[in-house]
Amino acid sequence: xxxxxxxxVVITGASRGIGAAAARVFVGAGANVVLLARDRDAIxxxxxxxxxxxxxxxxxxxxxxxxxxxxxxxxxxxGGIDVLISNAxxxxxxxxxxxxxxxxxxxxxxxxxxxxxxxxHAALPLMLQQGGGTLxxxxxxxxxxxxxxxxxxxxxxAGAKMFTACLHTEYGARGIRALGLSPGTVATDMQRExxxxxxxxISQLDWSVHIPPEWPAQALIWMCGxxxxxxxxxxxxxxxPEIRKAVGVxx
Ligand code: NAP
Numbered sequence: 001x002x003x004x005x006x007x008x009v010v011i012t013g014a015s016r017g018i019g020a021a022a023a024r025v026f027v028g029a030g031a032n033v034v035l036l037a038r039d040r041d042a043i044x045x046x047x048x049x050x051x052x053x054x055x056x057x058x059x060x061x062x063x064x065x066x067x068x069x070x071x072x073x074x075x076x077x078x079g080g081i082d083v084l085i086s087n088a089x090x091x092x093x094x095x096x097x098x099x100x101x102x103x104x105x106x107x108x109x110x111x112x113x114x115x116x117x118x119x120x121h122a123a124l125p126l127m128l129q130q131g132g133g134t135l136x137x138x139x140x141x142x143x144x145x146x147x148x149x150x151x152x153x154x155x156x157x158a159g160a161k162m163f164t165a166c167l168h169t170e171y172g173a174r175g176i177r178a179l180g181l182s183p184g185t186v187a188t189d190m191q192r193e194x195x196x197x198x199x200x201x202i203s204q205l206d207w208s209v210h211i212p213p214e215w216p217a218q219a220l221i222w223m224c225g226x227x228x229x230x231x232x233x234x235x236x237x238x239x240x241p242e243i244r245k246a247v248g249v250x251x
Contacts, residue, residue: 001248002225005030008078009224010071012061012119013088015042017188018138021213022085022220027053029221034074034081036061037088061088061115062107068122080130083224084123086116086160087138091190094149094197105152112156116163120178124171132175134224137164138216139180139235149199161235168233179223180235183216185209211238215249222247 009026013019015037023033027050035043036059043056055077057070074081089112093104116137127133142150143157160180167178185191185202187210194203219238222228227246228236236243244250 001029001221003030004221004224006032007082007224008032008034008074008080009083009085010034010036010074010081010119010123011085011087012036012059012067012115013138014046014056015039017190018183018186018213018216019085019087020046021217022087023050023054025214025217025221031083032078034070034077036067036070061086061118062110064118064121067115067118071119071122071126075126081123081126081133083134083136084119085136085138085220086119088112088115089138089190091150091153091193093152094194094199096149097151100152108152109156109159112153113159113163116160120163120167124176127176128171128174132177134177135164135167135179136220136223137161137178137180139164139182141182141184141237141239143180143182143235147200147202149197164235165233172232177229177232179228179231179233181216181219181223182235182237182239183219184211184237184239186211186213186216188213211250215244215247218249219243219247 009031011019014023014035032053035056037043038060040058047054047056057073059066059070093100140157142154143161164180
């Protein structure tokens, strides 16, 4: 595993689920963490639990100015930004295209796709100035598979996957490592919402098949090291047994 001592990691969507698990795991590996989400109480509580190596910054990733200010707060607190994990995401609307609320559909694109652009746009000048950095997008199998009722989610994740590839094309030679993590199904609130919907085969999965959020958290750390370099510009799948072995999780 890469040494994260004194590295600063910004995590969007850190109020629960994969983002909150990642915050705990990165701090355990020696990093400082900047926690971004809309639920200010949840990130404040998590930062309080972690201690002085965590900073909670309320932030809606759909608002560029809030993302820029949050990264500035991270630099002011810890001196730089080494890793940005664009993890904030929503599954709604779960509905066929004719029934989906256009406002909610657009909001999914704003969070899952534009939010990733906002993070990279704000982080790149800081990272380029310090000579490099890592931009990780939390992707999904939905980026490459059409799934019934999930047109906004699939389209936004496909866009974010391509955006991550573009980041690698534009900045790979300038010290920026851009790559994505496709975690498989994870036992978080998002899967609870999916189950409640009853739409498509994923909602019918038995809860026991979902992996714990600590597994993708562990994978995210591994992705900060050179062992993940062959995947730059691409998604790493945590369903892949070889990746699980390399990361040290699961069967
Ligand atoms: P989750 O428990 O529902 O957490 C989603 C996180 O995103 C929350 O912290 C939420 O915080 C944040 N978020 C949503 N809208 C935001 C906004 N506008 N601005 C800032 N933060 C926002 O879901 P999760 O499973 O941990 O999902 C994390 C990522 O993994 C997502 O990108 C998801 O697409 C991806 N993923 C999950 C699964 C799965 O099976 N769970 C599978 C593949 C990929 P606030 O509500 O406090 O803002």
